[in-house]
Amino acid sequence: MRTLWRSVKKRPIKTVLLIFIGTFLLTVSLSVGYLRHYMLYNRENLPNIESFIKFDAPTIGTIYDNKGQVIVELANEYRIIIRPEGIPLVVKNAILSAEDRNYYSHNGVDWEAALVRAPKKNAENSYKVMRRTGFKISKIQFQQGASTITQQIVRLYFLSDITKVEKKDELIWQSFWSRSLAKLIGAQRTNSVFRKIEEAKIAEWLEEELAKPEYFGSKQKAKEEILARFVSYVYLGYGRYGLDAASEFYFNKKISEFTDDDTDKAALLAGIIKNPALYSPSVNPTRLDTQRELSRRNEVLNLMVDNGYVYPEDVNKFKQKELPSVEANKTKTIAPSVVGDIFKELKKDNQNVEDLFNGQITVNSTADLKIQGIANQALENGLKDYEKRHSEAEGLIQGSVVVLRNRDGAILTQVGGRKFFNGRTYKYSDLNRVTYSVRQPGSAFKPFVYLTAFENGLTLNNIVIDSPISVSMGSVKIGNKWVRRPPKWISNYDGKFKGPIPARKALAESRNAVAIRLAKNLADGKMTGIERIVDVAHILGIKSLLHNPNEKPYITTALGASEVSLLELTNAYRAMASGLFAEPYMIAKITDRSGKVLFLSQNSARPISEDFVATSALNLIQEGLRGVVRIPGGTAHSLDNKNFPIPVMGKTGTTNDFKDAWFVGSTFGPDGITVGVHIGFDEPSLGYDKNEKFGTGPERGLGKSETGGRTALPIFKEIMLNIYNQNIVGPVPMFPEEIEKNIDAYIKP
Numbered sequence: 001m002r003t004l005w006r007s008v009k010k011r012p013i014k015t016v017l018l019i020f021i022g023t024f025l026l027t028v029s030l031s032v033g034y035l036r037h038y039m040l041y042n043r044e045n046l047p048n049i050e051s052f053i054k055f056d057a058p059t060i061g062t063i064y065d066n067k068g069q070v071i072v073e074l075a076n077e078y079r080i081i082i083r084p085e086g087i088p089l090v091v092k093n094a095i096l097s098a099e100d101r102n103y104y105s106h107n108g109v110d111w112e113a114a115l116v117r118a119p120k121k122n123a124e125n126s127y128k129v130m131r132r133t134g135f136k137i138s139k140i141q142f143q144q145g146a147s148t149i150t151q152q153i154v155r156l157y158f159l160s161d162i163t164k165v166e167k168k169d170e171l172i173w174q175s176f177w178s179r180s181l182a183k184l185i186g187a188q189r190t191n192s193v194f195r196k197i198e199e200a201k202i203a204e205w206l207e208e209e210l211a212k213p214e215y216f217g218s219k220q221k222a223k224e225e226i227l228a229r230f231v232s233y234v235y236l237g238y239g240r241y242g243l244d245a246a247s248e249f250y251f252n253k254k255i256s257e258f259t260d261d262d263t264d265k266a267a268l269l270a271g272i273i274k275n276p277a278l279y280s281p282s283v284n285p286t287r288l289d290t291q292r293e294l295s296r297r298n299e300v301l302n303l304m305v306d307n308g309y310v311y312p313e314d315v316n317k318f319k320q321k322e323l324p325s326v327e328a329n330k331t332k333t334i335a336p337s338v339v340g341d342i343f344k345e346l347k348k349d350n351q352n353v354e355d356l357f358n359g360q361i362t363v364n365s366t367a368d369l370k371i372q373g374i375a376n377q378a379l380e381n382g383l384k385d386y387e388k389r390h391s392e393a394e395g396l397i398q399g400s401v402v403v404l405r406n407r408d409g410a411i412l413t414q415v416g417g418r419k420f421f422n423g424r425t426y427k428y429s430d431l432n433r434v435t436y437s438v439r440q441p442g443s444a445f446k447p448f449v450y451l452t453a454f455e456n457g458l459t460l461n462n463i464v465i466d467s468p469i470s471v472s473m474g475s476v477k478i479g480n481k482w483v484r485r486p487p488k489w490i491s492n493y494d495g496k497f498k499g500p501i502p503a504r505k506a507l508a509e510s511r512n513a514v515a516i517r518l519a520k521n522l523a524d525g526k527m528t529g530i531e532r533i534v535d536v537a538h539i540l541g542i543k544s545l546l547h548n549p550n551e552k553p554y555i556t557t558a559l560g561a562s563e564v565s566l567l568e569l570t571n572a573y574r575a576m577a578s579g580l581f582a583e584p585y586m587i588a589k590i591t592d593r594s595g596k597v598l599f600l601s602q603n604s605a606r607p608i609s610e611d612f613v614a615t616s617a618l619n620l621i622q623e624g625l626r627g628v629v630r631i632p633g634g635t636a637h638s639l640d641n642k643n644f645p646i647p648v649m650g651k652t653g654t655t656n657d658f659k660d661a662w663f664v665g666s667t668f669g670p671d672g673i674t675v676g677v678h679i680g681f682d683e684p685s686l687g688y689d690k691n692e693k694f695g696t697g698p699e700r701g702l703g704k705s706e707t708g709g710r711t712a713l714p715i716f717k718e719i720m721l722n723i724y725n726q727n728i729v730g731p732v733p734m735f736p737e738e739i740e741k742n743i744d745a746y747i748k749p
Contacts, residue, residue: 047158047202049209055081055229057157059359059593060245063342065335065369066412066588072333072428076357079241080248082232084224086256090263091243093309094270095231098300100149101307104223108150108203147196150203153230158202159195166191236272237280238326243269250281250324263310264318267300268293281326293323332425335372337416338365338586340428341435345587349599361598364589366410371729374722375401375413379677382715383418386679390703392694395421396686397702399679400433400566401715404574405729407670408605409582412729414567431682438544438563439680443510443635444653444662444708445560445569447576447621448537450507452529453518454617455536460504460624460742464518466511467497471555490516490559493654493707504746507624508634510652512559519558530555539611540572541581560653570664570676576625577649577666577674579618580605605670622668623739625649629665630743635709636665639717646720647735652708658701659684661711667720671733675719677712 058077065071096103102110147155155163162172169187171178173194182190209215210222236246247255251265258266272279279296282289298319304310310318333339342363343353355361379399387394401415416432419425431437450458458464470487490513497513498505506514522529530553534546546562547553554561571584582605590599609615626649628634635652650665659680666674680702681687687700702711724732 046205049206049215052157052206052229053210053215053225055232057081057229057233058241058357061356061359061361061363063339063356063363063365065365065367065372066410067368067370068364069369071335071365071367071369072339074339074357075239075359076354077241078239078245078249079232079359080244082228082242082244082255084228086244087228087231088256088258090258090260090309091231091255091266091269092227093304093307094263094266094300095149095227095243095273097303097307097309098267098270099152099273101303103149103227104220106148108148108205108207109200110148113148147199148203149230150207150226151196151199153226153233154199154202154206155195156233157229159199162191162195162198166195234273235276236269237276246272250326263304263314264297264301264321267304267318268297268323271296271300281323283326285323290323294319297323333428334369334376335367335413336426336428336430337414337432337434338367338372338411338428340416340430340432341411341414342586343428345585346590349587349590351590351599360592362591362593363587364591365586366405366412366588367414367586368412368728370726371403371719371723372413372415374726375403375415375719376419378715378718378722379415380419381718382677382679382711385714386702386706386711389706390688390694393681393687393703396681397679398433398682399677399712399715400437401719402434402567402570402676403719403723404570404584404674404676406574406578406666406672406674407580407582408603409571409574409584410588410603411567411584411586412673433566433678434676435565435567437678437682438565439660439678440560440562440655441564441569441662442560442653442655442660442708443512443515444651444664445537445558445562445564446507446510446515447573447625447651448533448540448542449515449518449558450503450624451540451576451613451617451621452522452533452536453503454620455614456522458503458518460502460507460620460627461746462503463500464503464506464514466492466499466501466506466514469513469516469520471516488556502746504624504627504743505631505633508628508631508637510628510635515558516555519555528552530557533558536613537572539581539608539613540575541568541583542572543568560655566662566676566678569662570674573650573664573666573676574674575608576618576621577668577672578605578670579608579615580670581608581611582606619739622649622735623742625651625665626735626739627743627746628652631747635707636663636713638709638713639665644717644721646724646732647740648720649735650716652713654707654709655701657690657699658703658706659687661702661706661708663708663712663716665716665720667724668733668735671730673723673729675716677715677719679711679715 057079058075059079059081060073060075062073063071166172167188171182171187172191178190178194181193207222210225211219216222216225232242235241236243238249240246240249243255246269247253279293281293301310301315301318305312305315342365346353346356351361356363379401383397383399386397398417398421400417403412404410405412414434416434417426417430468489470489473485473488492512493510519529519533522532534553534557537546542564544562544564546557567584575581582603585601585603587599588601589597591597608618628651629636629639629648631637636650639648646667648665648667650663653662661679662677664674664676666672685696685698685700688694688703689697689700692704723729
């Protein structure tokens, strides 16, 4: 080496320069030759082309209602797949102008751009930066990549895992060349260089492979398919992937509908691809944002003119068009509780929720968006009416609604909470008060007491005694001694006792003393009356335990002192109205992308009489609950008027201190529906005390006289009226003539 250096030193400067230049050019030539050989002939570690051909990319998962209307579209990557024939010429021209004007002539890599235009541009940029920073080699710029459309889809589809980590200060490719280059320009830039090499290699292989007869058969066809995948895969801001998803978001229009008059839209979409963070339209645009976005769109329009796709005399009219206005969140749904429960039901049916977010599956639900809109509005109206009476509670009161189809328990809608609460919009991830909030149902539990009594021989015309009665409150431990607590005397809502009255009147007027007396007198030797009542409630669909499994149920359960959810209570009423037992469900069908059925609901109903609740007893409870509406003095008698021509059965529920207000009611039989409504505060300590003072503390509720009939029933009424007036679930089922005649005979003897 020293001898060589001495020989070089003795040579003229011109000769030394020629040697160095020659060595440099030889090194460059060998490197370029090696890279070309590597890209054209090295076929090691290539990706799976089959997945690219199938294009199994994440798309949009859709939940539909029972009429095929979209409830919500969900996605990790909000993407709509576009096929080659779905890309109009104006969109294709905009994409080619913005991204790859030589797309149809190169073989995956535009070598003219890669070896001439890009190096020249990078050299200019690097010189400017290095000059400002003392000519540090580490400041060399690689901003101009000259990536073709094929290279970009390769990077997005095949090399996404690498691009996620290449900006770390760790070398991805470990070799002599990578380590040497990293010492000059750093690990991040070295990773970028080697990734681009790999990108180019796969791009050329991909175009060559796809043109083979076993795939797409020609270079032209392969190019069209690659372009379609690129157009479907790129990110365009606001969670939208692919031009079709972006176009629907920005313009409410599919790109397949674009014509030459939409050239400005095509140019805007094509321009966003370069940098969505900079060039996608803003939600609240500033002047700077607007200038930047318009400048990029107009730059693409100028490129379209340069490439002969737009006439120069036409371009100005497209430049004058305004940018679209953008809403930050267009994925809201009017049925958030439905969506949230479908996620839970998917898990129960051993389905992967992520498959929905990746567009692998589509869900057809039992929900009905028309009914959802009706229920949403009815709840809002009911809560506003309550707030007019109690302005201190504005924005604090809550409610929930569920509507079930009688014949099979299908959930037609559910509203898990008010539209706006605690300063924000209700979301599907929030508490669904239909299914996951349990409260005391109060008098809404009494039908189970009467049904059990009917099983034991009681009839609606039998006389029952409405008189003072007490219940044992058990014992309490004080120190080391158990002290028996004094009995609790049961009172009625009106503070009166009516003595001997028919059972149908006691049920209609919701007499507490009668319900307790019935529960006490139902013992049959095998179980106490309250134990059988709990058993019947469970048969009808109540899932909550209603009592400590290690203890006997309290007699006050007969008055609704044990907690239940709105869904299970409503389903039990549905069972009484139809005579059929069924589990509530929301998913009717699940299909994959090809339309193959992965799951089909087999939810079947069976007669409740099979579960030892006699048909005769069911007939009596149906007549009794119809009487709650028709008999003067009944807690739901306000529904028996010409302004509400829909025959229904149902029951109000009001708990101690007016903490909760309920109404659950049905139209008759398997062809009917059942609607459940609950109103109350989320926090038991929030509301009005016995002195009608609003605030926080124990024993607080909705306020004096805020019964189920006053607070919850009007919401039920509005829902039923609108559902049947709009003929959403078919004609109104009529009650059997015998039931109506029996009630007529009682009212007008």
